[in-house]
Amino acid sequence: MKSITKQKSIEDIQEGLKGLDRIFVVGCGTCTTMTKTGGIEQVEEMKERLQEMGKRITGSTVIPTACDDMTEVAMKENEQFIRSADAILSMSCALGVHRMNLYINKPVIPALDTLFIAVEETPGYFREACAQCGQCLLGQTAGICPLTACHKGLVNGPCGGTNNGKCEVDKEKDCAWTLIYNRLKEQGRLDLMRQYQPPRNHNIVPRPRVVKIT
Amino acid sequence: MVSRFKEALESGKFVITSEVAPPKGTNLEKFLNHIDLLKEKVDAINITDHQSSVMRFPSLGGALAVVEKGGEAIMQMTCRDRNRMALEADILFAYTRGIRNVLCLTGDAVPVGDHKEAMGVFDLDSLQLLKTIHQMMDGQDLGGNSLDGAVEFCAGAIVTPEAQPIEPQLIKFEKKVEAGAEFFQTQAIYDLDNFTNFMDYARKFKTKILAGIVLLSSARMARYMTENVPGIFVPQDLIDELTGVPREEMLAKGIEIAGRTIAALKKDAICDGVHIMAIGREEAVPDILAAAGL
Numbered sequence: 001m002k003s004i005t006k007q008k009s010i011e012d013i014q015e016g017l018k019g020l021d022r023i024f025v026v027g028c029g030t031c032t033t034m035t036k037t038g039g040i041e042q043v044e045e046m047k048e049r050l051q052e053m054g055k056r057i058t059g060s061t062v063i064p065t066a067c068d069d070m071t072e073v074a075m076k077e078n079e080q081f082i083r084s085a086d087a088i089l090s091m092s093c094a095l096g097v098h099r100m101n102l103y104i105n106k107p108v109i110p111a112l113d114t115l116f117i118a119v120e121e122t123p124g125y126f127r128e129a130c131a132q133c134g135q136c137l138l139g140q141t142a143g144i145c146p147l148t149a150c151h152k153g154l155v156n157g158p159c160g161g162t163n164n165g166k167c168e169v170d171k172e173k174d175c176a177w178t179l180i181y182n183r184l185k186e187q188g189r190l191d192l193m194r195q196y197q198p199p200r201n202h203n204i205v206p207r208p209r210v211v212k213i214t
Numbered sequence: 215m216v217s218r219f220k221e222a223l224e225s226g227k228f229v230i231t232s233e234v235a236p237p238k239g240t241n242l243e244k245f246l247n248h249i250d251l252l253k254e255k256v257d258a259i260n261i262t263d264h265q266s267s268v269m270r271f272p273s274l275g276g277a278l279a280v281v282e283k284g285g286e287a288i289m290q291m292t293c294r295d296r297n298r299m300a301l302e303a304d305i306l307f308a309y310t311r312g313i314r315n316v317l318c319l320t321g322d323a324v325p326v327g328d329h330k331e332a333m334g335v336f337d338l339d340s341l342q343l344l345k346t347i348h349q350m351m352d353g354q355d356l357g358g359n360s361l362d363g364a365v366e367f368c369a370g371a372i373v374t375p376e377a378q379p380i381e382p383q384l385i386k387f388e389k390k391v392e393a394g395a396e397f398f399q400t401q402a403i404y405d406l407d408n409f410t411n412f413m414d415y416a417r418k419f420k421t422k423i424l425a426g427i428v429l430l431s432s433a434r435m436a437r438y439m440t441e442n443v444p445g446i447f448v449p450q451d452l453i454d455e456l457t458g459v460p461r462e463e464m465l466a467k468g469i470e471i472a473g474r475t476i477a478a479l480k481k482d483a484i485c486d487g488v489h490i491m492a493i494g495r496e497e498a499v500p501d502i503l504a505a506a507g508l
Contacts, residue, residue: 151323152294152334156341157386159320160374160401163444169323181382193385196393199298199342199356 002119003031003067003093004126005038005112014053016109017087022056024078024085026100028066028092035126037112038062038091046091046111058085066096075103082106134204140192142183149176155197217314218286219258220368223397223422228480229487230508231288231399231424232499233260236271245271246279248496253285255500258315260399260489263290267327274304274313281312288370289313292321297337298346298356305350309365316369317399318343341386344369344393370397373423374445375412376405384415391419399489401445402428404452406478413484422486425479429492429502430468433457469498473505480506 008016017023025043032038040062047057059081063074075082082088087107090097094114101108118126131147137155138145147153151169158177161168165178184190205211222229232255234248252259261276273290280287289308291301305316318341324334338346346356353364371390377383387398398416403409403425416423430436430448433456440448452471459467476488492498 152320152336152339154320154336154339156339156389158377158382159340160372160377160383161320161323161444162377162382164378167323168444169325177382178379181379181385185381190385193382194389196341196345196389199338202337 002034002117002126003095004115004118004128005032005035005093006115007037007042007091007112008110010049013049013089013109013111016111017050017053017055017089020086020107020109021054022058022085023050023087023089024058024082024106025050025060025089026066026091026096027060027062028096029062029064030066032066032092032096032112033062034120038093043091046089050089058082063092063096066090066092067099071096071099072103075100079104133200135200137197140195140197141180142187142189142192144176144180144183146176146180149174149179155200157193215312215314216366217368219288219315220396222257223368223486227487228483228508229422229424230256230490230503231258231260231487232256232490232492232496233262233290234276234496235262235265235494236273236276238268238270240271242271242279245276246283249280249283249285251497252499253280253283255503256490257487258286258288260288260290260317263292263319263321264295264327265322267294267322267324267329269327269329274308277308277313278311286315287313288315288317290317290319291343292319293336293338293340293343294321294324294334295332297335301338301343302346302350302355305347305365305367306361309367314367316347316367318347318369318371318395340371341389341393344371344390344395348394368396369394370399371395372400373398373416374401375403375409376401376447377445387416388419391421395421397422397424397486399424400426402426402439402443402491404446404448404475406475406484408447409479410484424487424489425475425485427472427476427488427490427502429472429490429495429498430456431493431495432461432464432468465495465498469501469505472502473507476502476506476508480508 027038027043043060061078063071082104087109089111090108091111097108097110116128119129121127128148133147146155162175165175167173167175232252237245259280261273263273277287277289320340324332347367347369350365353361373387374383436448436453439446456464
């Protein structure tokens with residue numbers, strides 16, 4: 001599982017750091033390193049851009065996994081540099097931003113937008129595979145999720161916009177329901193596609209979503 | 215008050231419907247003129263629902279205008295813009311104001327339209343919307359609560375006989391029939407042999423099929439549709455026929471082709487009727503009907 005991110009425009013980053021002159025930059029050694037949006041190289045590039053903007057860099061670090069509890073240790077190790085900064089610029093995904101906010105009371109400004117959670121199907125090819133809907137249908141759809149693979153998230157078969165196995169939104173994208181149909185047919189399980197799927201429950205775990213494991 | 219459209223479907227006559235798109239804005243003059251032009255000539259007028267994901271005057275308001283003018287309306291309802299509560303509420307309102315027919319559609323994707331950053335809702339799909347209407351006809355909403363006053367609609371859906379691959383579409387077609395679709399309006403059809411094959415299959419089901427007739431107003435439009443619009447195939451001989459006439463005569467040729475297609479469908483009783491989509495040239499519909507000998 002990988003959190004897929006995209007760097008915000010430099011103008012947006014500049015706007016986010018308005019009035020904040022001393023910056024501590026944090027990258028992440030896991031997802032944003034893999035997607036080349038917040039690894040060592042990108043953190044170094046960002047520091048240069050910030051200096052061009054006239055910012056002062058108090059320090060930087062790349063936390064091994066910014067969303068886990070080791071973030072606290074990394075933050076504490078760098079506490080003196082963080083304390084002397086006006087803000088932390090985060091080059092992790094939003095999960096890392098949340099983590100960093102838990103420890104040292106400094107504004108954490110995201111440099112990245114978090115897009116989706118993906119699996120790496122082939123090297124460098126990341127595909128959204130799960131929308132965390134709380135009602136897994138993969139057993140009925142031959143392992144292809146219609147909520148993430150179909151633009152409209154349809155659960156009862158294709159819409160009329162499908163064309164030669166492609167989606168109306170983008171001719172390069174596969175129609176999820178053609179993929180599901182082909183695989184169910186191969187498995188001799190097309191009867192599953194004939195079943196009526198009722199409307200989804202959008203409040204299985206109402207937001208804010210929290211779970212406590214004891 | 216019952217659905218006159220449903221009576222027409224059940225009468226066994228060759229049913230004619232056409233569609234009118236509401237305007238983008240509050241100037242309803244042309245839209246109302248189109249309703250006046252068509253209301254006596256067709257069995258029902260479809261009002262499109264933000265067709266191609268382009269925001270317009272609503273289908274509910276448009277269908278109401280048809281009813282106010284004494285016409286028979288088919289209100290198109292897509293699942294793109296409203297969640298289940300909003301859809302149910304509009305169904306209640308439509309019924310109280312004399313609308314008796316609904317066409318249930320998934321709806322085009324948001325990015326193909328003119329509000330590209332809008333949220334595509336799709337809380338229900340076309341099949342679930344059909345079921346919802348039937349549940350409301352039985353006096354119950356989707357929350358399982360009793361309605362104080364039920365609704366009564368003739369509910370239909372769409373099917374794309376030219377889709378490739380066809381079987382996934384047919385599976386969904388059968389699910390829609392099971393969900394109570396009393397009629398289907400098809401995507402545009404031009405290849406009568408393929409459509410006849412589809413009808414040989416569709417005749418096995420207890421529902422009515424109205425063939426989609428989209429007016430070809432030029433050779434360029436025909437080529438564009440066959441190359442770009444999902445589920446539409448315009449045979450080369452029709453494109454050649456349009457190319458073979460001067461530009462100013464192309465529309466007349468398109469009207470002739472549409473009329474000829476309708477006449478052939480009616481003559482051999484291939485399907486139960488037609489749904490004419492003139493796409494911005496609604497004033498041509500009477501000419502198409504005349505060309506069809508209707």
